[in-house]
Amino acid sequence: MSLVCSHCSKSIRVTKVEQHRGEGLAAQIRCYHCEAWLGKSARVAKVKMISFYLVVALAVLGYSWEEYRTLSIIGAILAGMTLLVSHFMDHLFTVEAPEQKDNSDELRKYR
Numbered sequence: 456m457s458l459v460c461s462h463c464s465k466s467i468r469v470t471k472v473e474q475h476r477g478e479g480l481a482a483q484i485r486c487y488h489c490e491a492w493l494g495k496s497a498r499v500a501k502v503k504m505i506s507f508y509l510v511v512a513l514a515v516l517g518y519s520w521e522e523y524r525t526l527s528i529i530g531a532i533l534a535g536m537t538l539l540v541s542h543f544m545d546h547l548f549t550v551e552a553p554e555q556k557d558n559s560d561e562l563r564k565y566r
């Protein structure tokens with residue numbers, strides 16, 4: 456599995472990532488190219504999980520109760536679309552940009 460760093464756009468091999476922090480949905484990894492901290496949106500991950508279970512629940516409901524079938528199919532389609540959208544939105548973003556190597560900020564301060 457490989458990811459693309461949202462900061463330097465280089466591909467990252469998950470197995471080569473050495474620095475991690477946080478747990479579960481809020482877990483972050485550090486890019487070994489540019490040293491930026493990268494994370495996934497916990498909110499998107501939550502929406503993704505909820506819509507997935509909603510699709511499953513509605514499919515079961517529609518299968519079991521014939522009178523709710525049309526309604527549950529419509530609901531399942533909507534939940535499925537939410538799942539798809541959240542899946543595309545579920546990518547890495549830069550949590551913390553790497554520290555600047557040069558000290559231009561320092562110099563500006565004392566000018």
Ligand SMILES: [Zn+2]
Nearest residue numbers: 460463486489
């Ligand atoms: Zn990077």
